Amino acid sequence: MKIAMIGAGYVGLVSGVCFSDFGHDVICVDKDPAKIDQLQDGVIPIYEPGLSDLMAKNVAAGRLTFTTDLGAAVDGADAVFIAVGTPTRRGDGHADLSYVYAAAEDIAKAVTGYTVVVTKSTVPLGTNRQVKQVIRKAAPELEFDVSSNPEFLREGAAIDDFMKPDRVVVGVQSDRAAQVMQDIYRPLYLRDFPILLTDLESAEMIKYAANAFLATKVTFINEIAALCERTGADIKQVSKGMGLDGRIGNKFLHAGPGYGGSCFPKDTSALARIGQEHAVPMQITETVIRVNENIKTRMIEKLRDLCEGSFNGKIVAVLGVTFKPNTDDMREAPSLTIVPALVGGGAKVRVVDPQGMREGKDLLPGVSWLEDPYKAAQNADVLVILTEWNEYRALDLKKLARKMAHPRLADLRNIYSAKDAKRAGFTGYVSVGRQDYLG
Ligand code: NAD
Numbered sequence: 335m336k337i338a339m340i341g342a343g344y345v346g347l348v349s350g351v352c353f354s355d356f357g358h359d360v361i362c363v364d365k366d367p368a369k370i371d372q373l374q375d376g377v378i379p380i381y382e383p384g385l386s387d388l389m390a391k392n393v394a395a396g397r398l399t400f401t402t403d404l405g406a407a408v409d410g411a412d413a414v415f416i417a418v419g420t421p422t423r424r425g426d427g428h429a430d431l432s433y434v435y436a437a438a439e440d441i442a443k444a445v446t447g448y449t450v451v452v453t454k455s456t457v458p459l460g461t462n463r464q465v466k467q468v469i470r471k472a473a474p475e476l477e478f479d480v481s482s483n484p485e486f487l488r489e490g491a492a493i494d495d496f497m498k499p500d501r502v503v504v505g506v507q508s509d510r511a512a513q514v515m516q517d518i519y520r521p522l523y524l525r526d527f528p529i530l531l532t533d534l535e536s537a538e539m540i541k542y543a544a545n546a547f548l549a550t551k552v553t554f555i556n557e558i559a560a561l562c563e564r565t566g567a568d569i570k571q572v573s574k575g576m577g578l579d580g581r582i583g584n585k586f587l588h589a590g591p592g593y594g595g596s597c598f599p600k601d602t603s604a605l606a607r608i609g610q611e612h613a614v615p616m617q618i619t620e621t622v623i624r625v626n627e628n629i630k631t632r633m634i635e636k637l638r639d640l641c642e643g644s645f646n647g648k649i650v651a652v653l654g655v656t657f658k659p660n661t662d663d664m665r666e667a668p669s670l671t672i673v674p675a676l677v678g679g680g681a682k683v684r685v686v687d688p689q690g691m692r693e694g695k696d697l698l699p700g701v702s703w704l705e706d707p708y709k710a711a712q713n714a715d716v717l718v719i720l721t722e723w724n725e726y727r728a729l730d731l732k733k734l735a736r737k738m739a740h741p742r743l744a745d746l747r748n749i750y751s752a753k754d755a756k757r758a759g760f761t762g763y764v765s766v767g768r769q770d771y772l773g
Contacts, residue, residue: 335359335518338411340404340437342369344380344492344596344663345454345485346417351385352496354392356521361407362400373400381662381689384493404437405444413514414441415483416465417454422600429458429604438465442472450514452481456541456601458608462505462534479511482534484541489596490660501528505537542608545601546619551586552593553622556629559589559767569767570748589767591672591720591746592629594657596665599623630671633746636764637676639772640716640742645679649739651710652676652683654721654747655690655698662689664697669720673698684710688723708737715740716762722747731758 335358339350342364354360364370369379376393378386392398401407408414418433434455441451451469453462466480482505487495502519506512512531516523523529532540555576559569569589577584593599602623609616641648657667664670669690676683683701687694691703704710707726711717711734719726727749735741735758742762743755752771755763764770 335412335514336410337361337518338363338404338407338414340408340414340416340441341418341433341455342373342400343417343419344382344489345487346415347373347378347380347389348382348385348487348492348496349415349417349454349485351389351392351398352493353518354395354398355388355497356518358397358518360392360398361411362398363402363404363407364400365402365404367402370400370402381660382489382492383660388493404440408441408444408449409446411445411449413450413452413481413518414445415452415454416441417485420455420457420600420604422603426607427603428607429456429600431457431461431464434461434465435468438468439472442469442476445473445476445478448477448510450479450481450511452483452515454483454485456484456545456597456604457482457538458542458604459535459538461538479506479508479514480534481506481511481515482537483515484537486541486544489663490658497522499527501530503530503532503537503540505532505534507534542601542605545597546605546616546622548586549593549598549602549626550618550622552588552590552598553625553629555587555589556592556766557625560629560632562767563770566769567767568769572767589748591633591668591766592626594666594668594670596657596663599626599666630668633668633672633766634675636746636770637672637716637718637744638679640744640762640764641681645676645681648681648715649713650676650681650683650716650718651707651714652685652701652718652720653687653707653710653726654719654723655685655687655694656721659721659723662693664690664693667721669694670697672718672720673701677701684714686710687721688725690721708733711737713737713739716742716744718744719747719749722749731755731760735759 337360339346339362342362350360350362416437420429423430462480462482504515562569573587577587606616606620655669677700685701741760743760745765748765752763762772
C-alpha cells in the first residue's frame with residue numbers, strides 16, 4: 335500500500351515509521367522544513383525510545399521518505415493520513431481544527447484518483463464529516479472516502495503501543511474504505527489484535543471518552559491521596575488494594591502532582607466544550623479539569639510548607655520537568671505551573687531533566703539547567719522529584735542529603751518513603767497521599 339502521512343510530529347512520525355515497518359511505502363510530510371531536513375539527515379526531532387533505529391531500518395529498505403511537498407506526496411496514495419496538531423483553541427477551550435481543515439484542503443487540491451483520507455488527529459464529533467465537505471468543495475469530482483482512525487499510543491512507549499495495540503479503531507462509511515483500512519492494518523489483524531470497525535462519530539467519541547476516563551481515574555486517585563494525608567491512610571497501599579480488583583485494574587492509579595501532557599488537558603477541555611454545545615454538560619469531566627488544577631496548587635502549598643512558609647531566597651533543585659518520563663514533551667506538564675510558582679516566590683531554581691532542556695528552556699525562564707542531580711543538590715534547601723525518570727529511582731539519598739544546605743525532599747511521585755529519607759539524613763520529607771514529616 336502507498337501511504338502519505340501529513341504531519342510528522344509524535345503521532346505522525348511514529349505511525350509513519352511503523353506503517354513502513356509493516357511493509358507499506360510511506361511518505362511523511364511536514365510543513366516545517368527544519369523538521370524535514372533533520373529527518374532526511376536521519377535525525378529524529380523528538381525523543382522517543384527505539385524510534386531512531388526503526389526509522390533508519392525502513393529508510394534503508396527504501397520504504398520511508400520525508401518531504402515538505404504535500405502535493406507530490408498524496409497523489410497516487412491509497413490512503414492519506416492527517417496527523418496534524420489539534421491544540422486547545424485560545425479563549426474557548428475548543429479543539430483548534432484549522433490545521434486539520436487546511437491539510438484536507440491541500441489534499442483535495444492534489445489528489446487525482448481514489449483515496450481514503452484518514453483522520454488520525456484527535457478531533458471532535460462531526461469533524462470527519464466536515465473534512466469530507468471541505469474536500470468535496472475543493473474537488474467536486476474527486477472519488478474518495480473519509481475514515482476516522484484515532485490514535486491511542488503513549489509517548490515514551492509509542493512504538494510498542496502502535497505495534498501491539500489493545501485495539502485499532504476505524505470509523506468508516508463505505509466497504510471500500512473499510513477494505514483499504516483493513517489492508518493497511520493487516521499485519522496487526524493477522525496477529526489477532528482487534529480491529530474495531532465503527533461509524534465515524536463513534537470512532538471520534540471513543541477517543542475522547544477513553545482519554546477523559548483515564549484523566550478521571552488519575553484525578554480520582556489524586557483526590558483520594560489528599561484525604562489519605564489527612565486521615566493517616568497510605569495511598570500506595572490504597573492504590574494497590576483498589577488496583578487488584580479486576581474491575582478496576584492497577585493502571586492510572588498512581589498518585590502524583592496532577593496529569594499533564596499533550597492529550598489529557600486538551601481532550602478533556604474539548605469534550606467539555608462538545609458537551610456544552612450539545613446541551614449535555616460533561617459534569618464529571620468538567621469537575622476533573624477543575625480538581626486537576628487544584629491538585630497542582632496543592633503541590634505548591636506542600637512545597638511552601640517544606641520551605642518553612644516562603645520560597646524567598648531558597649535554593650530548590652527540581653528533578654524532572656517533562657510531563658512524564660521517556661519523552662521530551664513539555665506540553666501542559668505540571669512543572670509549568672509548579673516551577674514558575676517557585677521562581678515567582680523568589681526561589682533560586684535549578685532544573686535537571688534527561689531530555690527536557692531543549693523544549694523547557696524557553697518555557698521555564700529564570701531557572702538554571704544542570705545535568706547532574708548531585709550537583710543540583712549542592713547547598714540546596716529543597717530537592718523536588720517532579721517526574722519519575724528511571725535515573726531518579728535509585729538516587730543515593732545519603733549523598734544528596736550530605737550535599738544540601740537543608741536536606742529536605744519533596745517526592746511528588748512517591749518513589750521513596752519517609753523512612754528512606756529519614757535514614758538518609760533528610761530532615762523533611764513530603765510525598766503525595768502519605769504521611770509527611772517536616773523537620
Ligand atoms: P505535534 O504537534 O507533535 O505534530 C504535528 C505536526 O503537524 C507538526 O510537526 C506540524 O508542523 C505538522 N503540520 C501541521 N499542519 C500541517 C500541514 N498542513 N501539512 C504538513 N504538516 C503539518 O502533534 P502530535 O502530538 O503528533 O499530535 C497530533 C494529533 O494526534 C493531535 O490531534 C493529538 O491530539 C493526537 N494524539 C497525540 C498523541 C500524543 O501522545 N502526542 C497520542 C494520541 C493522539
